[in-house]
Amino acid sequence: MARKILVIDDDPDVLLATRLPLEREGYEVYEALDEAEGLEQAKSILPDLIILDVMMGTHTAGFQLAQELHGPDAPAVLRRIPIMMVTAVHQTTPLRFRPESDYLPVQAFLEKPLDPRRLLDEVRKLLPPEQTGE
Template sequence: MANNQKILVVDDESDIVELISYNLTKEGYQVYTASNGKEAIKVAKEVFPDLIILDVMMPEMDGIEACRLMRSMPEFKQVFMVFLTARSEEYSEIAGFHVGADDYIAKPIKPRALMSRINAILRRNTTEVIDDQVSDKLEIADLIIDRDSFLVYRGDEKFVLAKKEFELLYLLASKPNKVFTREQILKAIWEDSVVVTNRTIDVHIRKLREKIGESYVTTVKGVGYKFELE
């Protein structure tokens, strides 16, 4: 089946690249490949993929650094980025989410599970998460949250957020003072992502507070989070 969505697969192990590429091509995706982070950035600038699958450990430039650099470029703000790794250490997962990863897939690759995950990720859309009646430009407290540009403004300040950070802020701000449980947040923002845990939410909340300030998102101990509006 034809598909106009583009996926960039980045891994220094050729057999892994071949396996993933074969299954993605069979599903109809347009597949591009690279063997390290530097090459990934070069290819991404040429083809502008919808999703990038990045191995963490690679020569020349690893996946974490490549993701961090691409997230700093406006053209890749809304591109889905998924880490692929055999490493099980907690810090590598947290590092991935810190630089803006949307998901995390562990090796060894199971083709059917991989395709199910990729299909689910590409179906995600902020508009499915937020109530349809909420405006594309949400003005709340002293913030303007612009869903079209994925930017947040406060007066003359402009905040550039990673995709999941933005979706999380928009979700909370769409219903001020409503407490969202962790389960509700996971379902809304990371639906179908089996590797995501409560720790993932904590990492994104921390990064969000670092960027826009501590006063907007309040922790409700033992329950979840809310956008505080007096």
């Protein structure tokens, strides 16, 4: 069974650019255009990985969604799903973000503009192929 990846981004072009390389690699890709739809999909699909844009709508929507998915109040099934956060650029958010588990419940960071090879590298790190034999 193909591994399922949920991509949440408010930019349809980014969704497309993320979907193309992932599908070529055999992943099953689901899309959500905002945080509400993203949360809904995460609950119903229970994907193997969530790729989340940090700057949807407001500057902090991505962070809030990450908290909802991985915060202490989130259900265990959601907390198990790794999150890869896509950030526009380091310099422009008032918040600091680094993959530090005590600050942000996120497993990896990726910078825009998305480079498809880098994207696939990071996805492979979070979804090691040996576990795909289920």
